[in-house]
Amino acid sequence: MLRKEVNELLTQTNAETPMGEMFRQYWIPALLSSELPEDDCAPVRVKLLGERLIAFRDSKGRYGLMDEFCAHRGVSLWFGRNEEGGLRCPYHGWKYDVNGNCIEVPSEAEESGFCERIKLQAYPLVKVGDVLWTFMGPKENRPPLPEWEFATVPSDQTFTSKRWQECNWLQAMEGGIDSSHVSFLHSGGLQSDPLFKGAKGNEYNLADKKPVFEVTETEGGLFIGARRNAEAGKHYWRITPWIMPSFTMVPPRGDHPQHGHFWIPIDDENCWAWSYDYHPTRALTEEEVQAMKDGHGIHNEYVPGTFRPLQNKDNDYMMDRDAQRRGETYSGIKGIAMQDASLQESMGPICDRTKENLVSTDNGIIMARHRLRKAVTAFRDKGTMPPGREPAHQKVRSVAVVLDAEQNYVEACQDALTSEKGKERTSV
Amino acid sequence: MDTDVRPTLLSSCALAATAEEAGFRVDYPNSATRSSRIFALDPAAAEIMYQIVEDPWKGAHFLTVRDGNTVDPEKTGIDDLALSHPNGVAATLSKEIEGADVVVLIATTGDGVGSAEVIAREAYHRKIMTVGLAMSESKEQHETDAVVNSLRRFASVLVVARDASFVPAMLTALRA
Numbered sequence: 001m002l003r004k005e006v007n008e009l010l011t012q013t014n015a016e017t018p019m020g021e022m023f024r025q026y027w028i029p030a031l032l033s034s035e036l037p038e039d040d041c042a043p044v045r046v047k048l049l050g051e052r053l054i055a056f057r058d059s060k061g062r063y064g065l066m067d068e069f070c071a072h073r074g075v076s077l078w079f080g081r082n083e084e085g086g087l088r089c090p091y092h093g094w095k096y097d098v099n100g101n102c103i104e105v106p107s108e109a110e111e112s113g114f115c116e117r118i119k120l121q122a123y124p125l126v127k128v129g130d131v132l133w134t135f136m137g138p139k140e141n142r143p144p145l146p147e148w149e150f151a152t153v154p155s156d157q158t159f160t161s162k163r164w165q166e167c168n169w170l171q172a173m174e175g176g177i178d179s180s181h182v183s184f185l186h187s188g189g190l191q192s193d194p195l196f197k198g199a200k201g202n203e204y205n206l207a208d209k210k211p212v213f214e215v216t217e218t219e220g221g222l223f224i225g226a227r228r229n230a231e232a233g234k235h236y237w238r239i240t241p242w243i244m245p246s247f248t249m250v251p252p253r254g255d256h257p258q259h260g261h262f263w264i265p266i267d268d269e270n271c272w273a274w275s276y277d278y279h280p281t282r283a284l285t286e287e288e289v290q291a292m293k294d295g296h297g298i299h300n301e302y303v304p305g306t307f308r309p310l311q312n313k314d315n316d317y318m319m320d321r322d323a324q325r326r327g328e329t330y331s332g333i334k335g336i337a338m339q340d341a342s343l344q345e346s347m348g349p350i351c352d353r354t355k356e357n358l359v360s361t362d363n364g365i366i367m368a369r370h371r372l373r374k375a376v377t378a379f380r381d382k383g384t385m386p387p388g389r390e391p392a393h394q395k396v397r398s399v400a401v402v403l404d405a406e407q408n409y410v411e412a413c414q415d416a417l418t419s420e421k422g423k424e425r426t427s428v
Numbered sequence: 429m430d431t432d433v434r435p436t437l438l439s440s441c442a443l444a445a446t447a448e449e450a451g452f453r454v455d456y457p458n459s460a461t462r463s464s465r466i467f468a469l470d471p472a473a474a475e476i477m478y479q480i481v482e483d484p485w486k487g488a489h490f491l492t493v494r495d496g497n498t499v500d501p502e503k504t505g506i507d508d509l510a511l512s513h514p515n516g517v518a519a520t521l522s523k524e525i526e527g528a529d530v531v532v533l534i535a536t537t538g539d540g541v542g543s544a545e546v547i548a549r550e551a552y553h554r555k556i557m558t559v560g561l562a563m564s565e566s567k568e569q570h571e572t573d574a575v576v577n578s579l580r581r582f583a584s585v586l587v588v589a590r591d592a593s594f595v596p597a598m599l600t601a602l603r604a
Contacts, residue, residue, distance in 0.1 A: 212583075213584075217589060312442075314443065350447070357459045360559045360602065366597065
């Protein structure tokens, strides 16, 4: 349960809200690099943290992200001409560079210096891995570029997708640290999904439906350990890192690629669910990449030409009661991603947490909210920079491991929980 | 009735997940008062607990284990454990744990392992969920490990928290 004012504090992310300002202290994923595939390609409309923006790639390959609307009469620059080093409004020819500077106002004499007085709000847009990242805060607060492992391994070892999720970012993110739902909602996929099946760890998962949870605070966020019985005197641990404000990594299964998410607010009632899959030490196979493109694992199918999932609220997520009865899916919804999204969207655009009844197995969620609240109030009241911005916080890995029953998972897996180029991962 | 009939009203399909439709959620208390028992296993844990006992809790009882570092669980029966209420009045475990739906054990050291076992054993017999809360503020890793190890065997959920402000946050979230 959260009080109404705390719920609002954590869920509202538009400009000048405390959480919105805190989000603006991080590099956040803005677009897939494939959305701007070549110089002078079509611009893309982007909405982030309640701001309507336009992204483009100019003639020299520079990326730009700025106010969507022309400073002259408010025309959307999505209709613009991306040419000769800038984006030109088609209405009266005003032209902007990737930094939002107005570089041409054809109706005014060049000597007048008029266009030098015009500037659109712009944010840096930088390619790291398959993702274009932006920083929407003040320049003096800009941290080093992101060093998440999925974005820094060679390109043939990683695959990223994104989908529009029609609810607030927090309830979507909380699904990523709610380890106890996996034994129910996603139980069908462990045995059938090409990106999960066959791992030894799945047997422990399916045999012990009542895991014991250990939640441990870290500098950057949390480790959430789920412990299940393995062979005599042994425990099977699945350890999920959560790094503030909205990064999670699911523990791996066998030699399958490992995956996770970012949840980034579009506005208070919509978010981007970013889904990455990577392997730290080998290239993804063609079959794996095809499975991801086909919507398996944590990815999804799309309404053609959009980032809207094919299964969405317009079609009741293609609910299949027969598949539910047959035990192929637990909820009747196909696919991990849409199993989560369908339920999270059903909570309403912003979940009313005054009505919820949390139990002790929800302590990962309780602690994450507590950390977010502490960080956002410290940032608002004292200007303290929040955790999760430092590269050291970002160099994490999820782990699946069998340990002796008396071992402390954080201590035993300290090295395995830290990413390092070329280091073998720990997976069962 | 034809089972293929599709919903015709907005509120009969997934499109009902709008802010406007959320306003039609039935507004009534959907849970009864909970009955939480919070045990401070050592003096520093008790100090953390004393800071919040005056808050307006619903059904929470706060108890301190006295001399917890000397408890031998093999020789300590349910009502042999020395407990006290925040006002210093003595309490008995059998009476306090009756009707509880969750037991929370707070520890700042590993010294309370014996008393943790006595309380958790009783909770287990009564099928009450036990949550362990290991406070790690300003501690070296080996000190934290000692606290965690003292609770691990007994807790269905274990939280390693860096600061005391998590205690009221957790209890509020659990409607304690």
